[in-house]
Amino acid sequence: MSPLVRIATRTYPPDVGAAPFRLRALARALAARGCDVEVVTTSATAPEDADPGVRTRRLPVLRDGDGVVRGYLPYLSFDVPLTARLLTGRRPDVVVHEPPPTTGVVTRLTSRLRRVPYVSYLPDVWAQGAVAAGAPRPVLAAVGHAEQLALRGADRVLAVTRGMADEVVRGGVDPTRVRVVGNGVDVDVFRPADPAPVAPHGPRVVYSGTMSEWQGAEVFVRAFALIAPDHPGATLTMVGGGVDVARLRELARAVPGVELPGTVPPGRAAALLAGADVALASLVPGSGYDLMSPTKIYAATACGTPVLFAGVGSGARTVRDHDLGWAVDHDPRAVADALARVATPTPERRARLRRWALEHGSLAAAAERAADAVTELL
Numbered sequence: 001m002s003p004l005v006r007i008a009t010r011t012y013p014p015d016v017g018a019a020p021f022r023l024r025a026l027a028r029a030l031a032a033r034g035c036d037v038e039v040v041t042t043s044a045t046a047p048e049d050a051d052p053g054v055r056t057r058r059l060p061v062l063r064d065g066d067g068v069v070r071g072y073l074p075y076l077s078f079d080v081p082l083t084a085r086l087l088t089g090r091r092p093d094v095v096v097h098e099p100p101p102t103t104g105v106v107t108r109l110t111s112r113l114r115r116v117p118y119v120s121y122l123p124d125v126w127a128q129g130a131v132a133a134g135a136p137r138p139v140l141a142a143v144g145h146a147e148q149l150a151l152r153g154a155d156r157v158l159a160v161t162r163g164m165a166d167e168v169v170r171g172g173v174d175p176t177r178v179r180v181v182g183n184g185v186d187v188d189v190f191r192p193a194d195p196a197p198v199a200p201h202g203p204r205v206v207y208s209g210t211m212s213e214w215q216g217a218e219v220f221v222r223a224f225a226l227i228a229p230d231h232p233g234a235t236l237t238m239v240g241g242g243v244d245v246a247r248l249r250e251l252a253r254a255v256p257g258v259e260l261p262g263t264v265p266p267g268r269a270a271a272l273l274a275g276a277d278v279a280l281a282s283l284v285p286g287s288g289y290d291l292m293s294p295t296k297i298y299a300a301t302a303c304g305t306p307v308l309f310a311g312v313g314s315g316a317r318t319v320r321d322h323d324l325g326w327a328v329d330h331d332p333r334a335v336a337d338a339l340a341r342v343a344t345p346t347p348e349r350r351a352r353l354r355r356w357a358l359e360h361g362s363l364a365a366a367a368e369r370a371a372d373a374v375t376e377l378l
Contacts, residue, residue: 025367086110104150117155184363192304193274202233206276211242216284223335298361304350
């Protein structure tokens with residue numbers, strides 16, 4: 001009988017976002033190695049495309065107004081029934097869980113009861129994110145305790161960056177159990193346009209991805225307002241969801257050339273990025289997310305588009321060290337000055353950015369490294 005890997009996650013395709021794409025890539029990599037893969041997740045919001053060797057077990061869950069499983073009650077609506085779901089059915093050989101930390105606590109409890117190893121897949125540190133969101137002190141303490149409980153009990157912790165791996169080790173996780181697997185995007189979906197587009201009337205600027213407190217995407221709307229009078233043909237398109245979308249739409253009402261259409265399919269996001277002169281990414285300094293290297297960087301460069309990064313940390317260093325665009329302070333004037341200098345990338349520059357993304361930002365390659373870590377436990 002093939003080994004069974006069970007993945008517990010509140011989000012999985014057809015949901016759109018970095019987490020569902022990352023987990024589907026892992027599921028596919030494990031299935032390609034001969035594992036039976038079972039994904040325990042939430043009810044689908046659209047028709048589901050099945051992958052060979054991957055089975056999904058879905059149940060209804062509470063979602064917010066944007067259709068996302070986000071917030072304390074939605075998390076609990078998934079995690080409470082998850083306990084029974086992980087304790088029943090065929091005994092798995094290993095369990096993999098994604099955040100939130102409550103999912104990790106449930107995974108630790110049920111895995112110990114069934115005497116199976118489990119893996120914590122860590123795309124970010126939730127305790128630090130709670131600080132950035134301004135959560136009350138009791139909530140911060142609870143999130144931090146739950147996260148450490150899940151990570152310290154894991155047989156493997158998969159970190160997407162070296163800085164994140166170092167952080168969890170400082171938090172008490174055994175370093176021999178931590179693996180750095182990287183991150184990325186589907187480079188077959190995110191690819192350059194053919195032929196390369198030309199911007200005759202002003203820079204085309206695209207932000208694609210989540211808009212939450214710790215990203216501080218407001219800086220781009222305010223910066224665009226500063227350059228719009230001198231660049232009447234310029235456009236700023238911001239696609240994606242997040243808690244800041246409503247506020248950004250209100251702010252953008254007074255700024256010509258700004259559009260926020262909401263979440264769009266990956267192919268549409270890729271087309272927008274491939275047609276842009278510059279793509280945007282940001283992290284608010286001091287938010288605790290400085291360890292992250294946003295997937296927005298990989299998505300943009302895979303499309304051959306340079307990145308304007310506002311903020312500090314791993315993302316800014318990546319952009320600077322590999323000459324992927326511009327890294328500036330998280331400040332409207334600094335961003336506006338950079339946007340005013342944007343020109344349509346040459347074909348040679350687009351090709352170089354694409355080559356970098358293929359080498360450093362392939363989600364399939366990251367999934368293979370994650371699958372290596374999971375199969376170590378089989």
